[in-house]
Amino acid sequence: MYRLVYVSRATEHLGDADIENILNVSQSNNDERYITGFLAHNGRAFMQALEGQRDEVLDIYSRIENDDRHFGVTQIIGEPIETRAFPDWSMNYHRVDDDEGSSTMVVRKDDSVDTLLNPSMPRDLLYMFSKFIRMR
Numbered sequence: 222m223y224r225l226v227y228v229s230r231a232t233e234h235l236g237d238a239d240i241e242n243i244l245n246v247s248q249s250n251n252d253e254r255y256i257t258g259f260l261a262h263n264g265r266a267f268m269q270a271l272e273g274q275r276d277e278v279l280d281i282y283s284r285i286e287n288d289d290r291h292f293g294v295t296q297i298i299g300e301p302i303e304t305r306a307f308p309d310w311s312m313n314y315h316r317v318d319d320d321e322g323s324s325t326m327v328v329r330k331d332d333s334v335d336t337l338l339n340p341s342m343p344r345d346l347l348y349m350f351s352k353f354i355r356m357r
């Protein structure tokens with residue numbers, strides 16, 4: 222199996238409806254291919270992890286790269302893996318709103334935020350996502 226992580230910038234005026242749409246398509250596509258992962262959004266940027274069969278991950282990633290709802294798509298990790306870091310999520314979503322210090326977290330599927338901080342996750346991945354989510 223393979224894991225790929227990238228970051229990108231959301232286009233201006235990307236709204237909740239657009240995100241909802243991305244998630245719906247992602248969940249059904251990823252489900253079919255047994256791709257799991259996590260999409261974090263801090264109001265301006267995305268960080269997404271995709272894991273599954275290498276070909277499937279690369280195929281989805283090439284579609285994502287060409288999606289005009291974001292730009293500056295930059296891969297930061299591409300590595301073979303033995304185990305999934307997000308085995309239960311065809312694509313979970315985590316958003317932090319950056320208004321005035323209080324961060325509102327919206328986690329799809331009612332997962333507790335603590336699930337993200339699953340201690341069995343690789344530490345580098347955990348560190349990267351938690352840093353990203355807190356970025357202002």
Ligand SMILES: Cc1cc2nc3c(=O)[nH]c(=O)nc-3n(C[C@H](O)[C@H](O)[C@H](O)COP(=O)(O)O)c2cc1C
Nearest residue numbers: 243246247250251267269281284285288290291312
């Ligand atoms: C930030 C972001 C994350 C996305 N994540 C996924 C994903 O995990 N799986 C997926 O199938 N599509 C994802 N998409 C949507 C794809 O770019 C693409 O629109 C979708 O796969 C449909 O592709 P098609 O029009 O070639 O069928 C994402 C798009 C964006 C902007």
